[in-house]
Amino acid sequence: MPAFRQVGEKQLPNPILYMAWSPNRDLIALANTSGELLLHRLANFQRVWSLLPNENTGKEITSLAWRPDGKVLAFSVGDTKQVVLCDAEKAEILHLFAVEYPASCMHWMEVQDDSRWGFYIKRIHFLSLLMTWFHSSEKSDEVTNLLGEVRLNILVVGGPSGFVELYAYGLYKIATLGGISGTCRSLGLSSDLKSLSVITEIRSTEDNPEIHYIQLDTGLLSSCLPELTKMARKFTHISTLLRYLRLSLTCMCEAWEDILMQMDLRLTKFVQEKNTSTQVQDEFLELLLWGHASSELQALLMNQLTVKGLKMLGQSIDSSYSSIQKLVISHLQSGSEALLYHLSEVKGMALWKQKFQPLGLDPAAIEDAIVAVGSFTLKASELLQVIDKSMKNFKAFFRWLYVAMLRMSEDHVPPELNKMTQKDLAFVADFLSEHFSANEELFDRKGKYFNVERVGQYLKDEDEDLVSPPSMEGNQWVTFVKQSTYLKDSPLLFPTYPQKSLHFVKRMMEGSIDLCLQKPAEVIGHSIKQAVCLRLYTVPESSENALRLFELPSLWNDKKAGMHYVVFCMPDISPSKIYILRRATDPNRSVPKGLVALNLNTPLNSSIDDETPAPASAYSSYSCLDARFYDDETLTVVLRSLEDDENKMRILTQLHLNSAVSWDEEFTWDLTLRLEQQTEGIPVQGLTWGNQSREMDNIKAQFVAVNGIRKVACVLSANLRHVRVFEMDAEEEEEEEERADESQEMSLDQDRLEDTMTYQSDAGEGRDGVGGAEEAQVAGQGSQDILDETAGSDTL
Numbered sequence: 001m002p003a004f005r006q007v008g009e010k011q012l013p014n015p016i017l018y019m020a021w022s023p024n025r026d027l028i029a030l031a032n033t034s035g036e037l038l039l040h041r042l043a044n045f046q047r048v049w050s051l052l053p054n055e056n057t058g059k060e061i062t063s064l065a066w067r068p069d070g071k072v073l074a075f076s077v078g079d080t081k082q083v084v085l086c087d088a089e090k091a092e093i094l095h096l097f098a099v100e101y102p103a104s105c106m107h108w109m110e111v112q113d114d115s116r117w118g119f120y121i122k123r124i125h126f127l128s129l130l131m132t133w134f135h136s137s138e139k140s141d142e143v144t145n146l147l148g149e150v151r152l153n154i155l156v157v158g159g160p161s162g163f164v165e166l167y168a169y170g171l172y173k174i175a176t177l178g179g180i181s182g183t184c185r186s187l188g189l190s191s192d193l194k195s196l197s198v199i200t201e202i203r204s205t206e207d208n209p210e211i212h213y214i215q216l217d218t219g220l221l222s223s224c225l226p227e228l229t230k231m232a233r234k235f236t237h238i239s240t241l242l243r244y245l246r247l248s249l250t251c252m253c254e255a256w257e258d259i260l261m262q263m264d265l266r267l268t269k270f271v272q273e274k275n276t277s278t279q280v281q282d283e284f285l286e287l288l289l290w291g292h293a294s295s296e297l298q299a300l301l302m303n304q305l306t307v308k309g310l311k312m313l314g315q316s317i318d319s320s321y322s323s324i325q326k327l328v329i330s331h332l333q334s335g336s337e338a339l340l341y342h343l344s345e346v347k348g349m350a351l352w353k354q355k356f357q358p359l360g361l362d363p364a365a366i367e368d369a370i371v372a373v374g375s376f377t378l379k380a381s382e383l384l385q386v387i388d389k390s391m392k393n394f395k396a397f398f399r400w401l402y403v404a405m406l407r408m409s410e411d412h413v414p415p416e417l418n419k420m421t422q423k424d425l426a427f428v429a430d431f432l433s434e435h436f437s438a439n440e441e442l443f444d445r446k447g448k449y450f451n452v453e454r455v456g457q458y459l460k461d462e463d464e465d466l467v468s469p470p471s472m473e474g475n476q477w478v479t480f481v482k483q484s485t486y487l488k489d490s491p492l493l494f495p496t497y498p499q500k501s502l503h504f505v506k507r508m509m510e511g512s513i514d515l516c517l518q519k520p521a522e523v524i525g526h527s528i529k530q531a532v533c534l535r536l537y538t539v540p541e542s543s544e545n546a547l548r549l550f551e552l553p554s555l556w557n558d559k560k561a562g563m564h565y566v567v568f569c570m571p572d573i574s575p576s577k578i579y580i581l582r583r584a585t586d587p588n589r590s591v592p593k594g595l596v597a598l599n600l601n602t603p604l605n606s607s608i609d610d611e612t613p614a615p616a617s618a619y620s621s622y623s624c625l626d627a628r629f630y631d632d633e634t635l636t637v638v639l640r641s642l643e644d645d646e647n648k649m650r651i652l653t654q655l656h657l658n659s660a661v662s663w664d665e666e667f668t669w670d671l672t673l674r675l676e677q678q679t680e681g682i683p684v685q686g687l688t689w690g691n692q693s694r695e696m697d698n699i700k701a702q703f704v705a706v707n708g709i710r711k712v713a714c715v716l717s718a719n720l721r722h723v724r725v726f727e728m729d730a731e732e733e734e735e736e737e738e739r740a741d742e743s744q745e746m747s748l749d750q751d752r753l754e755d756t757m758t759y760q761s762d763a764g765e766g767r768d769g770v771g772g773a774e775e776a777q778v779a780g781q782g783s784q785d786i787l788d789e790t791a792g793s794d795t796l
Contacts, residue, residue, distance in 0.1 A: 008045030015720035076103030158184030168232030188555035360523025374494030
């Protein structure tokens with residue numbers, strides 16, 4: 001019976017650019033040429049959800065990476081230069097951040113379990129409480145998903161011009177690396193944080209591009225793991241809180257309505273059109289004291305403002321101010337207080353110089369950030385006072401004006417509104433005196449005379465000073481501070497910036513916190529040095545313009561042995577060999593016998609224990625199309641026969657490396673030469689795979705993605721449209737084997753169709769999926785049943 005049980009097959013309308021299995025679930029993420037992100041289940045390759053491209057995220061997906069717990073999927077977008085974190089359950093965007101260059105590869109790893117830093121970590125739940133207002137409990141779930149588990153995980157992002165950055169929890173940048181040449185094609189950070197493996201492609205004007213392997217010493221991350229985890233956790237909270245405050249302020253701006261400016265605009269128009277020399281303040285005071293209004297004022301109130309309009313304006317002001325007030329109290333103040341708490345803890349960490357100074361924590365920069373957050377908190381309190389005063393003023397003013405307008409129109413005045421005490425008269429008179437005097441300076445700056453509405457100026461994202469700042473006359477605390485020699489310039493008091501808006505102070509706070517967050521990334525980045533650089537081979541001219549999204553080399557980290565593995569091929573030099581390079585994750589530890597070549601010219605169905613030699617006809621030559629580590633001891637490989645030119649047989653096989661990586665010869669590497677120039681001395685090992693192989697019928701298998709934890713593999717065809725999924729630890733059942741035999745008679749037609757589709761794909765045609773549908777019509781009966789089951793839910 002054939003090895004590996006086929007559990008799904010699919011013809012897709014658009015070519016696939018990336019495949020990535022979830023680390024611990026039977027889910028696979030696919031990115032296609034149209035910018036669509038797809039998530040499929042293992043069983044029957046059923047689609048779970050799809051995320052269409054949009055203007056906010058972008059349309060050109062360049063890499064994928066799963067968070068180690070499988071709850072968040074990261075994908076990079078080339079046209080917008082962003083990295084997007086997506087919820088794997090709901091296909092919702094949790095977070096996105098901009099990068100300097102389009103990311104060409106990503107790797108998301110989790111540090112290995114270490115009891116040294118367990119006592120440092122304390123789970124913080126206040127964010128869930130803060131975020132419940134936004135979309136109820138759904139938004140708090142998003143924050144929990146963003147922070148993930150307690151154990152530190154790091155997202156590594158690489159791109160052109162040696163661009164490499166490290167993000168703790170996928171949110172906070174902890175390192176920006178320098179000194180790397182070329183474009184990053186693959187990344188692998190060891191779970192012990194001792195080194196980072198990078199595969200780069202270096203281009204020159206004279207020669208073909210070269211592939212290099214670079215190992216970077218990240219010893220500072222490993223030696224300061226407890227401190228790094230504590231700092232990263234804190235800064236991740238701070239980054240999330242800043243995002244939360246921005247969202248709160250956005251909601252406040254949306255709650256403030258343009259209708260609130262109607263009173264100011266109509267009063268300005270009244271001043272410009274009236275013929276008398278009396279001031280607007282005198283006109284309203286005469287109406288207040290004597291009940292008489294000029295014809296111009298009466299026309300303004302009855303024809304432009306109207307009784308109905310005044311009632312609507314009063315309701316809008318009351319509703320808008322109440323919403324803003326609730327947002328400030330429940331969210332803006334709570335968020336800024338939480339920000340102060342975390343920054344104060346970070347300052348305490350920074351003062352422990354023995355532990356945290358190597359990571360770049362600067363107490364002075366953190367103190368500046370604390371002061372900026374304190375000023376933001378004071379400005380939020382000032383806004384609350386302005387809202388409270390404005391609500392009282394407008395309520396009394398509109399109540400009096402509503403009664404006056406009812407009397408002008410000779411309508412009935414409700415008894416409860418007809419009563420007005422001397423205190424109420426004095427209150428309205430003070431309001432008119434403060435707000436209704438013509439302001440020539442305001443007209444010069446804003447094109448209007450009046451600023452009755454005082455809240456909106458705090459929510460405008462402008463650098464100009466407030467039009468009507470609050471008066472501090474009579475404030476006992478302000479007077480006391482000004483008269484005190486010790487408190488006037490004391491660093492213990494937060495500056496208030498009475499002339500600036502809330503948005504302006506928020507930008508100052510963000511700038512101070514950004515400086516505080518950026519310093520550790522610079523210090524850690526400078527501490528990471530290159531330990532070794534190995535020149536591997538040049539990229540053949542034939543494949544220089546081909547898609548390299550799946551191409552070798554591939555990287556693997558053996559956590560138990562503390563080893564980096566690099567798998568690659570050199571088809572122009574030795575097409576029938578796979579090369580495995582291994583290096584210790586600790587750059588100071590040398591590894592003997594670090595390079596071996598695996599010879600693929602071996603019999604198909606034999607094992608290492610066979611005593612009877614295989615017949616000569618069983619021997620065949622193969623070339624490696626793709627190879628990925630299945631686990632620490634197994635390599636999953638897609639092979640192509642070099643002898644069978646007519647059918648071009650493809651084989652999926654599992655190579656067990658226990659015996660293959662045990663050899664006695666040592667390779668002496670001349671670092672001045674490329675590896676392809678010194679292949680004669682590389683130890684070569686024969687290889688057998690026994691019954692752990694399966695011929696790929698009716699599909700020109702080219703690439704493979706595997707997950708050894710879930711024991712699954714996904715094979716992709718050369719035209720990037722045809723996928724087939726296997727369970728690697730199970731064999732095909734007899735009925736399924738019979739159906740597979742019946743479909744073999746269609747293999748020749750299938751090959752011709754795939755050749756045609758590949759040609760059309762290279763020519764830029766057939767993107768509407770028609771070719772894929774025609775190919776599905778002539779597929780074997782075994783695969784056709786699967787395609788029929790899913791044809792109703794997927795559009796081809």
